Amino acid sequence: MGSETRGPAGHARLHAVGPGEKSTPRAAAQPWENRYRSYVIIADVVATLLVIVTGALLILDITGRPYFLHASGTALAILCSLPINHAWSQHVLGEGTEEFRRLGRSLVIAAVVVALAGLLFGALDVQPWVFYAVPAVALIAFPLRYGLRQVLHRKRRAGECMHSVIAAGSADTLRDLIERTRTESHVGWQVSAVCTAAGQGERATGEIGGIAVAGRLDELADQVRRGGYRVVAVTSDPHWTPERLQQLAWDLEGTGAELVVAPVLMEIAGPRLNVSGVLGMPLLRVSAPTFTGGRRVVKDIVDRMGAAALIVLAAPLLLGIAALIKLNDRGPVFYRQLRVGRDGRTFTMVKFRTMVIDADRLRHGLLGDNEGSGPLFKLRRDPRITRIGAVLRRYSLDELPQLFNVLGGTMSLVGPRPPLPAEIENYERAARRKLLVKPGMTGLWQVSGRSDLSWEEAVRLDLRYVEDWSLALDMAILWKTFRAVTGGRGAY
Template structure:
């Protein structure tokens, strides 16, 4: 029998309390509770669950099949290109003159099949790495090294007469084409997830209600990630949950596997303190064996990226060792070099664009083309940032009358329809073209291409956590910008900036630069 715990909002329906199976409360703003059932003690017995693997989440199957076809075609195309570049009669994979059939079999069948086998061995088709993050591409590169090593070993063992130029072109070309194919497949997958809401993992969140809602907010902010929470199972604070609006149904005291089946889930996310219960997480993992349900953990140790976390098992106890953030060394030197070179080239290439923007500004509102304002930079040093002027000349005088219309919190002042912005300036802001002159700051070493945005130095109120942003140079773009820009709250923006400071790397910078292109084209959160 289920016990009704009362209303979370005014739309709670009382479940049926007879001996039969009661109806689920499907309202988005309610939860129900039933006495907990006895869970399976371990994962040894296989239940009927095993015969119903992944009834809901099947998107990865056609996607994986498409990747197999793309990878095979990429390897075969690379072989064809290598043969066209180098005369196959003189320098082929094999003695083409003596046995052309075997030559073409190796070039267009065996070598592509070898690519697929080694890619599979490197888990490049594992659904956990598809569609998000750099791991998929890292595994492709590792597979390319393995293919090259395998071809070299086979050629040496059988004393095959191979052309180094042909083989090298085929291997490098295949790696590049495979990566391009996966970029294209990922782009299409992200479009499907954003526009249709399909091809996603359906998640059930477990933990206290605040922890689950925090994870919900994080995973739904990026539809491209393919994580769609469909229910919350709270482990504590039943009374405190009353009267709280929730975006998905909330349950308590339910058998987890039964709940996952009822809501059509395929992933369980254990949030915050629920992951710290001794033995419970292990027992849950046992229960999920053979069920086809994925288990992910969002621990209390948040905002720490994977490269800084290492597991050190001691007598069966897995200890998480968290390293200090790396804010110096060869990686930082490479970042500085990349900034200066990219800024110099950018200023040269964009010179005609600068001239056109300057003319448009002068025609729209006579006055200076550039706007320079004091900002706080690395280690608290103040510098003057370069921007194209987007507001009328008297914008500062008119600010006092608009303070009460501020639409953001914290140290920012933003209005979506700011009357101080002239029409051309509004276009420059929406397209982020007004930020281009900051390449001058990057070239001078005052800013970086990627980093926390430089904030005004009006009152110098950089205390507490906010001050940690000053450990790195401010950037033209950053994690804040690619995650929502002006649509984010001040606290969320600070959290993202601190995450970047604590976990930055050169690869992370390149990833943010790539994401910036899409954000700028979409004009999301720019005003």
Template sequence: MDIVVNDALLAAREHSSRVTWPRRYIRRVVVGDALAGVLAVSGVAAVRSFTWHIGPLEGALAVALIATWPLAIRLIGGHDIRNIGDGAEEYRKVFHAAAVIASVVAISAYLTQTPVARAYVMVAIPAAALTCLVWRYSLRKHLHARRREGECLRRVVVVGHWPSVVELHAQLSRERHHGMRIVAACVPPDQHQDLPVQLDGFPVLGDFTDAAQVAGRVSADTVAVLSCPELDGTALRRLTWELEETGIDLYVASALMEVAGPRISIRPVAGLPLLHVAHPDLKGSRQLVKSVFDRVVAAVMLLVTLPVLLAISMMIRLTSKGPALFRQKRVGKGGEHFTLFKFRTMVPQAESVKQDLLGRDDGNGVLFKLRKDPRVTPIGGWLRRYSLDELAQLINVLRGEMSLVGPRPPLPEEVAQYGDDVRRRLLVKPGMTGLWQVSGRSDLSWEESVRLDLRYVENWSLIMDLQILWKTWSAVVGGQGAY
């Protein structure tokens, strides 16, 4: 009896936590947005008060900006509970609000010929946006840490074929920061007999027609429908109606799993909502911008890190025989071969003894890797752990053979094993870093590495590049997956 009561109390406590933590998170976001507006506008007003008399009009503008700032973010959707933990979307909403307020103030001042201090438009609003971004970033990192500890997770019932359910479970378990935990699955009726009672704690509790009832039984707050032919438009519509009464969210996965963002839009045609998928932008002006950005940043980084590069070269030469730079043939964009530069981390005769080590491969079937490679020098192991050996690839970026961000540069023998799908990795320049770098590095399986590279090729954008470059810092400092 006591066990039953305790289980009931724990379930009630967990349900209460799931209901209240999103509200607490949004309240903290709103408070941070309001304080950001107060600090930015008050700071500008305080500085101007020392050099300029602030009249009633300017004072009214300052008060209006303070009151309008959090309201504008809310109206644009910056406080939407669905965007919790989604950094890119949260940041975009803040930038959008800043642009709208700055435009409204500037245009109103021009049309009414009202003298408005430019400091509010050029300093206060950007400062408020930057403060909001820092606050939201700190909240998001704290949320991710709690999710990795098993807190603040959405309870998900997955509907689909068993292999797809297992794949989604593996991905959500690997990337806990997304905040979803599978608590039950619904599969086709003919698969029930051949499946285990449960996988990693979540059971199979029904078929496709039981999804709404199962979600209510396990106190789920989300139903995720994976791509499967049995669930047509009529079945999904009925499931939506059933979930509507309970307030449980419904997510439907597209068959185009790796295509996302601005490439996808819904267009009504003859009364049907058709999904329009734009082609990936692999040529044209955006690629030109990327190329210019890569070369400018590479040139600046080479100048800034020149003392570090010279120090690394001296350490390599002093601790082992051979040149400081290692040159290797790699395959670049369009299958073109180029010479990749890296700081040497192995003994000079490393390639000649590779055949003797193939039986000890810790790689993923295509990439040869050893966790404890005897060819790696002591200083080389340290360079590899923090990816300092790859700084020499800035030369390749400056020469236009590589990009700062892109798929991993493959060896010719690896490309020889590529299938048609994998060859899409060669549609863009290889990168010094990429999704593979910030998602596990050498610990990734071959299939996962390919999936991440193809996701990058399909959804590339300059904003994505900046996000990956930012995440690379923490991945490198952590040193996980590097050997």
């Protein structure tokens, strides 16, 4: 069995073992996984019972009629739908949108079942349970799940509640995977050992990215059986032929380890990828991205309705900011700038003014101090920014007037960063694909580091959004944007 030590945060860490050592039992769910799953189940049950009991008492108080059969039937439908739709599966808890998608699908199915049961048995007074009780359960269950996830992610940032991973592939792809697991600890992967084609590390160190090389690629299954790793991550390498990957999957049967294979198309994910069998071969189908059609019409409607609602709600804040800017130096409240939108069409983007009145004229004298990446011009301590402007920028309040751009149809709530005309002159072919959709007030670049991102990383995130857009992704980005701007991370 591989030796086990305790890391800085006290979590177990498995080490590579030699060929002569005794095998360990199959990898099993760790205690923290079982506890976390129990907390999720308890949260869902509590949310369901709380709403159902409250609803039964309120409806009884209003109508004077007992609704205990309706209440118990609704509760039963929800609590049966959750496990049937695998909403409590450990494979989806704690990471990604699939957990919330399954929770939402379970509640929708439960509502449909209650409605159909009401029609079948002639109980037409089930409408309150379908249209009020089930949505109320969602309003409680989703925040509870999100809160539990935040606790889990906090522990993972401290090095706890991690899945032990053994990775196998080429040195470059392994190094990239190791770096990603370190920077994105919320995923819960901790690479504990790696395997390479020759069983050697970088520059004869016996390590790759600070992780010990356990052996060769053809020894991977043996290492998994001995080390008890929970995840086997296979990255690109000429060694991995279809026959060898199939044999590896067979060899891992009974170990309890999850086999994860990284496809060559690293930046394509989500609904555009589908696995299907054709001519007896498993094929990865990549559908074309959608830039027109019904889904885009829905997005445009949601954008404009959302912008209108936010303008009404934020009206007092908008007026207050405008007054502060005007009182500060008697200059104009808004800053208008020409930007490039969809299909290369230019439009005037509106923001609250955060710099001195002659900021554009002073820009030429600051070019030598540019800290921006690529064609971007950025300064962490830009002397042109006013005191009020610094606060507005920190919390992205200067961008609120862009809601009028969204309302007018030149921008979206979520989309790629709107570039300047001078910037697109230096765009490569890949970066120009950002112009296939409307620019957004926020996007993946906003929730992933904002001004701290390199130019290459910002382009990669924008292209990922353009290629894999969905309404669910928009909702997730809007929520993460709220968290990013309230924390003021990466803004200057």
